Amino acid sequence: MERTAAGGATDPAPVPEAGLPGAAGLLDGLPRQRGPVGATAVRATAAPAGTEVAAPGARSPLLRPWRLLPTPTGTPFTLAYAVVLTVTSLIAAYADPGVVHALHQGSSTDVAHLLRTPGLVLLASALWIAGGILAPYTLCLLFVLTTLERRIGGARTALVFLAGHVLATLATEVPVGLAVLAGHLPDSSLHRLDYGVSFGVAGCVGALAGLLRPWLRWPVLALFGGMLALDLLALTDPLTNWGHLIALGTGVGMWPALRRGRSEPRRVL
Numbered sequence: 001m002e003r004t005a006a007g008g009a010t011d012p013a014p015v016p017e018a019g020l021p022g023a024a025g026l027l028d029g030l031p032r033q034r035g036p037v038g039a040t041a042v043r044a045t046a047a048p049a050g051t052e053v054a055a056p057g058a059r060s061p062l063l064r065p066w067r068l069l070p071t072p073t074g075t076p077f078t079l080a081y082a083v084v085l086t087v088t089s090l091i092a093a094y095a096d097p098g099v100v101h102a103l104h105q106g107s108s109t110d111v112a113h114l115l116r117t118p119g120l121v122l123l124a125s126a127l128w129i130a131g132g133i134l135a136p137y138t139l140c141l142l143f144v145l146t147t148l149e150r151r152i153g154g155a156r157t158a159l160v161f162l163a164g165h166v167l168a169t170l171a172t173e174v175p176v177g178l179a180v181l182a183g184h185l186p187d188s189s190l191h192r193l194d195y196g197v198s199f200g201v202a203g204c205v206g207a208l209a210g211l212l213r214p215w216l217r218w219p220v221l222a223l224f225g226g227m228l229a230l231d232l233l234a235l236t237d238p239l240t241n242w243g244h245l246i247a248l249g250t251g252v253g254m255w256p257a258l259r260r261g262r263s264e265p266r267r268v269l
Helices: 035-046 076-094 097-107 111-116 118-127 136-152 154-182 187-191 198-209 214-234 238-253 255-260
Strands: 002-004 010-012
Touching (some): 076 118, 097 118, 111 154, 111 187, 118 154, 136 198, 154 187, 154 198, 154 238, 198 214, 214 238
């Protein structure tokens, strides 16, 4: 179709821009754009609010392996926590053994400390990690926290970690106190040394699984839960092993809240 100008000349009808959906009628009133910038602008206009629009030719964030590492802007909570764990690991490795033992005892979430200073020891016990900052469990912690924080933000990641850490600690230590009162355990059980990040990690693994696609969610839960179950069957430390399973279940129980509050519509993987 041709349009007639005032002077009688004809102008060719606008040709839809390459790469844009629809014919010219869908773009009436929109100025022509050049190159991929125009395509991006139109797609961003048509995208629902809150949807992340990638630039043409850009790789998916899930294909960038460096996104598994904490960064100051992307994952400030995980990075700050990693710095704290690095400092405490250096203290544990190089400070006087007597000082380190006193710090561990002061941070222990045993029954005696939970009765006197519950808030202090629940936080302090999560500042120490067995095996040092380069231990496999530490690397697992950083990977899980980084991935979870990129999905739900630092504040909610911290809440998930604390929920697993606190609930599993109370669920395992309160029965110890009751058993001592009933005479089934000696008084020394009230001072059982208990510290570390493993309950928080297990809670975050359970929460993160709920944001994965089903083909990955259930294998992750089966593999991690299976390892925890095998540890429990070995009877090396049943109280701690039960705590890991309780923390994992705590993270799984948070799926509905995390899914409702997601800041992005896409799921991890």
